[in-house]
Amino acid sequence: MSLLLQSLVLGVLLGGLYALLAAGLTLYFGVMRVVMIAHSAFLILAAYLAWFFTSSTGLDPLLSLLVTVPLFFVLGVAMQRLLISRLRPATLTMMSVLLTFSIALVIEGMLGFVFSGTQRRIRLPYGGQSLEFFGANVAVVKLIAFGLAATSLLALYLLLKKTQFGQALRATIQHPEAARLVGINTERVAGYGFGLGLATAAIGGTALSLDSTIYPSLHWHWIGPLMAIIVVGGLGSIPGAAIAALVLGLGQSLLQIPLGTTWAQTFFYLALFATLMVRPQGFFGGRLAQRF
Amino acid sequence: MKLRSTTPVRLTALASAAILTLTGCMSSGADGTEGSDDDTITIGISLPLTGDFSEPGKGVQRGYEAWADHVNENGGLLGKQVELEILDDQSSADRVAADYEKLINQDGVDLVFGPFSTRLVVPAAQVAQDYGFLFVEPAGAAEEVFTQGFDNLFYAAPAVADDHYDYLADHIEAMPEAERPKTAAFAAMDDPFAMGTAYGLKTRLEEMGVEVVVDEVYPPNTTDFGSIAAKVADSNADMVVGGTQYQDAVNLIVALQQLDYQPKMAAFSTAPTNPEFPEAIGDKTEGILSPTGYTPAAPYESNKEFVDFYTEKNGTPPAEDEANAWTTGQVVAAAVEAVGCADPDPECQQQLVDWLRDNEVDTVVGPLTWDAEGRPQGAHLIQQYVDGEIRIVLPEESAEADFIADKPAW
Numbered sequence: 001m002s003l004l005l006q007s008l009v010l011g012v013l014l015g016g017l018y019a020l021l022a023a024g025l026t027l028y029f030g031v032m033r034v035v036m037i038a039h040s041a042f043l044i045l046a047a048y049l050a051w052f053f054t055s056s057t058g059l060d061p062l063l064s065l066l067v068t069v070p071l072f073f074v075l076g077v078a079m080q081r082l083l084i085s086r087l088r089p090a091t092l093t094m095m096s097v098l099l100t101f102s103i104a105l106v107i108e109g110m111l112g113f114v115f116s117g118t119q120r121r122i123r124l125p126y127g128g129q130s131l132e133f134f135g136a137n138v139a140v141v142k143l144i145a146f147g148l149a150a151t152s153l154l155a156l157y158l159l160l161k162k163t164q165f166g167q168a169l170r171a172t173i174q175h176p177e178a179a180r181l182v183g184i185n186t187e188r189v190a191g192y193g194f195g196l197g198l199a200t201a202a203i204g205g206t207a208l209s210l211d212s213t214i215y216p217s218l219h220w221h222w223i224g225p226l227m228a229i230i231v232v233g234g235l236g237s238i239p240g241a242a243i244a245a246l247v248l249g250l251g252q253s254l255l256q257i258p259l260g261t262t263w264a265q266t267f268f269y270l271a272l273f274a275t276l277m278v279r280p281q282g283f284f285g286g287r288l289a290q291r292f
Numbered sequence: 293m294k295l296r297s298t299t300p301v302r303l304t305a306l307a308s309a310a311i312l313t314l315t316g317c318m319s320s321g322a323d324g325t326e327g328s329d330d331d332t333i334t335i336g337i338s339l340p341l342t343g344d345f346s347e348p349g350k351g352v353q354r355g356y357e358a359w360a361d362h363v364n365e366n367g368g369l370l371g372k373q374v375e376l377e378i379l380d381d382q383s384s385a386d387r388v389a390a391d392y393e394k395l396i397n398q399d400g401v402d403l404v405f406g407p408f409s410t411r412l413v414v415p416a417a418q419v420a421q422d423y424g425f426l427f428v429e430p431a432g433a434a435e436e437v438f439t440q441g442f443d444n445l446f447y448a449a450p451a452v453a454d455d456h457y458d459y460l461a462d463h464i465e466a467m468p469e470a471e472r473p474k475t476a477a478f479a480a481m482d483d484p485f486a487m488g489t490a491y492g493l494k495t496r497l498e499e500m501g502v503e504v505v506v507d508e509v510y511p512p513n514t515t516d517f518g519s520i521a522a523k524v525a526d527s528n529a530d531m532v533v534g535g536t537q538y539q540d541a542v543n544l545i546v547a548l549q550q551l552d553y554q555p556k557m558a559a560f561s562t563a564p565t566n567p568e569f570p571e572a573i574g575d576k577t578e579g580i581l582s583p584t585g586y587t588p589a590a591p592y593e594s595n596k597e598f599v600d601f602y603t604e605k606n607g608t609p610p611a612e613d614e615a616n617a618w619t620t621g622q623v624v625a626a627a628v629e630a631v632g633c634a635d636p637d638p639e640c641q642q643q644l645v646d647w648l649r650d651n652e653v654d655t656v657v658g659p660l661t662w663d664a665e666g667r668p669q670g671a672h673l674i675q676q677y678v679d680g681e682i683r684i685v686l687p688e689e690s691a692e693a694d695f696i697a698d699k700p701a702w
Contacts, residue, residue, distance in 0.1 A: 003526035006551070010518040117347060119539045121546075121572040128549035128576060128702070137525075139550035142518070211546070212515065213539040213572065221513040256519035261510035262482070264519065 006136040007253045013142040015249025019242040020149035021204040021222065022229040023156060024197035030173050030236025031193035034084055034096040039201055040219035040226060041104035046072065046205025047214045048111055051120050061122050061206055062144075068202040076198030079103075080191040104219060111216035119215040127211075145207035152203050153242055156196070160238070169193050173236065228272040234282025243284055332373045333634045335360075335624075336395030337405045338416065343383025345409045348613045352408045352430055353378060355610065355617025358602050363621070369628055377401055381412060388412045392419040402634050405620050406448075408613070410434045410484070417445050424638035426645050428623045430616035434484035438665040444645050448620040449585050450657045450670035453488030456561060456583035457533075458671035459686040461496035463695065471697065473497075473530035473557055477506035479520050479544060480535030489561040489583065490535025497531075505529050514540065521547035528553070534560035542572045545702075549576060554701050557581065565612075565675060565682060577680070579699030583672035586615035586657050590673065591690055594622065595656040619655045626653040 021043060028036040046068050053064035083103075087095045130137040160166035171179040172189045179186050208214075225248075233244030248268055256264040275282060337356060340349035360374045368374060377399060381388040388407055395401045396419070406429025407416050413432035420427035421444050428446045429437075433453045437445070451458065464472055476497055480490040487509065494504060505527040508520050521544060524532055532548065532555045534541050541563030548555075557579075563569050564582035588599045588609045598618055602610040610618070627647045633640040652661045661669045674686035676696060683693040 003522060006522045006526065007519060010522055014516055014518060118568060119542070119572075120568075121542060123572060123574050127574065128546060130550045130552060137551045139518075139547075142550070213542045215539065218515075221515050252516075253519050253522075257523065260508060261514060261520060265511060265514070 002135050003257060004254075005134060007257055008250070009133065009136045009138055010142075011250035011253030012246065013138070013146050013249075014253055015246035016146035016149040017142075017204075017207060018225070018229055018249050019153060019245035020145075020200065020207060022226045022233070022241045022245055023153060023238055024200040024204070025226055026230040026233065026236055026238060026241040027156075027197040027200070028194060029230065031169065031197075032080070032084065032096075032190055033093050034100070034194075035093055036100045036197070037097060037223060038100040038103040038107065039197070040222040041107040042072065042198060042201040043205040043208060043222065044214060044216065044219045045107050045111065046202045047209035047212075048115055048120070050206045050209040051122050051214065052115070054122050055120075061124075061209060062148075065203060065206055068206065069199050072202035073195040073199040076195035077191045079198070080194035081187075084194065085187065085190070104223075108216045108219065115216070117216060119213050121213045122209055124210065139211070141210040145210055148203055148207045152200060153238065156200065157238060159196075165189070165192065225268050228268045230282075232271050232275045232283060234284045237282065237284050240282055240284030244282075332375045333369050333403065333628075334375045334377055334399070334401045335403045335405055336377050336379075336392070336399060336401030338379045338381045338388050338391035338395070338407050338412075340383035340388075340408055340412060341378075341380040345383045345412070348431070349383070349408045351611060351613030352617040354606060355430070355602075355614035356405060356621065358605055358610075358614065359618045359621035361605065362598075362601050363625065369625055370632065370634060372634075381407060383409075383412070385411055385415045389415040389419050392416050396420070396423045396425060396636065400636065402636055403624060403628070405617075405624065406430055406432070410437055413437055414440060417442050420444055423636075424641050425636070426624065426627070426641050426648070428620045428648075430613070430620045433488070435488060436484060438667050442666060443664070444641075445666040446623060446648055446662050447666055447668050448623045448655070448660070449616050450660070450668055451585070451672050452667050453485050454492035455670070456489045456585075456672040457493035457496070457559065457674070459674045460559060460581060460583070461493055461500075463674075463686050464497070464502075465500055467697070472500065473502055475503045475505045475527065475529040476531040476533060477524040477527050477529035477555075478504060478533050478535070479506070479508045479510065479524060481514075481537060481540055482509050482511050483537070486535040486537055486561060488535070490533050493533055493559070502531075510540070512537075512540075517543045517547040518550075520544065521551050521553070524548060525551040525553035529555060531555055531557040531559070533558075536560050536562055538563045538566055538568075542569065545573060545576075545580070549702050554699075556698055558699055558702075559583075564677065570677075570680070570682075575680070576702040577677040578702065579677060579696045580702075581674060581676045581685075582682070584612070584675050585672050586610075586612045587673060587675065587684060589684065589692060590657065592656055592658050593654060598656045615656055619657050619660075622655045623648065623653050623660065626651075 025036055025039045028034045049068050050061040050064045054061045126140045129140045168184045168189050171184055172186045176186050229245050229248055230241050233240030251267050252264045255267050339353050340346055356376060360376050363369055363374050379391045381391050404420055404425050406413055408431040410432045413429045417427045421442055427444045428448050430448050432447055478490050478494055480487045506524050534544055541560045559581035561583055564580050565584045570577050599609055627644040628634045631643045631647050652659050673684050675682045676685045678693040684690050685693055685695040
């Protein structure tokens, strides 16, 4: 019984982290049909910046967000305006895979060059601590990561639903030409949308760095599961990504008990396969145009 | 018409050029051999100096170079100076085979030393075998190295993966039955080396009647260790054993600590001996066990000389890769000195192989002997964090600190 409860708790926490890490990925696709292979490389870059910040100043890694979130936002806008917007619309999705793949390689190589291939971990005074919850242990760092995920996803959702920028962004997603006709500068909105996605990578990477060992090539281990999450959730849907992440995280954690790690990981790909067969547009939200 | 008549001429010219080049190479090879017979012994090596294994590859290179310098400063081998010819195989298995082919065939080296990593050792050993060369290698602990039918291969380290925990198993076996762990949990990466270490110990513990309550194997790309840790914690096993590389061991240990699981004994391969480990885990390392193939503090006779010489040359004490390279040099040198020859002639190489089959060699990792497939017949030292420092605790004759049987809480 306690193992089941413990696995449930771990699954929810893991799902929350997955949701945060996948949020940016679904946003890029929703706004621009861009398949952003480099998203997980930016996660690892943010994790390295958090580690570097903590190891050189001794301050809490969460404080690095004050620098990395605006930095990544600007980087995202620049990347969209300088690189992505130059791709031809007809081949955008495919070419974006190649372009962002090369960006991922550049980030990985740069991390290896600057910080070497040595595996790093942020040593936190509360790294091994946990709270007891009906007999299950909840690690403090995992709880912080979950809190970060919940806060940023909620903020993202409110931003998209309640602000004028959010309306413009959603209009751009639904019908770019109509949006232009009513006076929305869709180019600029798309740039901000991309920046927003990369800003979530800054938060996600920092959350990741609290509880895992990082190394330059780690991002290849993440991109597959994250892609699976956003396809199952429905490309472009933030609530869809969040729900899919929770379901898959919980599923992985619970299947671990009877099946072991290897098969529990396969669950992601089985879910992806089943989704593509049964409901290729994903399980949440309707047509791509009406997401959020 | 004109073209037709020139084509055969061209072909003939090409063929003769090719033949000339080939014979040129061969004769230069033969010349090289004769030349080296006079005053130098040339040793051919291919190493992964770039690519995936470049970090350990460079460590092995430092070890080989230090060994050669040491030999040359002390009168050489059979009175001749040793010269290393090192090629870069870019961590590629195709490249490494071509490199040894070139070293033996074209460059006419007198001896060869092995490369780094199981993946490169196997193709390299095949080439050496084809030419009848002795092949001593510093890195190939996985079982697949020894099941390819090589009869010229020797692994220059204390033990293959399966035997890494032997001293720990012996120690547990010697404990009074009431004090032995009753249950054990195993978690191992799906990797021949990492799994080999854990399952070697698992077999021994099962023979002693220890019950295995968790037996998890996870893929190398596992990012979340919470669920594995939950299983181990739920079993509340007396002992936890990790067949691990670096990052998975660290993540698993932290995940176990987060679940407040307190084993009486905890053993993980690879990671705890890494200098980064205490930095990552903090002050919660006390009592963690790990097998190691080498420590600069090991009491073997030649080790102090090695550590002093290496430290003076490079400014830092040697690590395991450097030590394994040095050991390779020691093993080959022992055979060469005993047999009294070092040339590419198959008869001489066979004598070297035969001598190593029947004799024990004293090295910086202890005395080594091998079975017919080249497996070293030893065990790894067992280290443990005692008062915040990693120290040898087993076997007792090498121990720097007392074995902590009841691990303090982490």
